[in-house]
Amino acid sequence: MFKRRVEHGFSLIEALITIVVISIALAGVLIAININVAHSAGPMIRTQAYSIASSYLDEIMSKSYSVLPNPPGRQNYNDVDDYNGLVNNGAQNQFGQPIAGLGAYTVSVVVTPTTLQGAPAKRVSVTVSHGSFSVTIPAYRLQIAP
DSSP states (O other), X not given: OOOOOOOOSOOHHHHHHHHHXXXXXXXXXXXXXXXXXXXXXXXXXXXXXXXXXXXXHHHHHTSBSSOOOOOSSGGGOOBGGGGTTOEEESOBOTTSXXXXXXXXXXXXXXXXXXXXXXXXXXXXXXEEEETTEEEEEEEEEEOOOO
């Protein structure tokens, strides 16, 4: 009588197949995590860009419509036209000081004269860019009659 020998454990081939299957599954999970992490910064960049553009626009729109004389420097800007052509590499406050953490953004302002329903106006466009993302917020400043 022959006794069957019972073996326990994995053969070398079974172990290799298991390792390959686990490696493929792990690679898939890591790719999914990588894609998720890469896209999670996008909303933050967009939100910061909109906030920067909105802050610059608020500052500009609070200034006078009429051209007024002023000494150089953004802290001395007193009318909307002073901002035309402004370019800041890195967001800055109204005194020209860099804002911590926002150095990767570029802000540019264009002011163009126009009319709205026959009334003189100025179109103010603030563009904020970060890498390949860019946002432009336009607004119109009307001359208010005294």
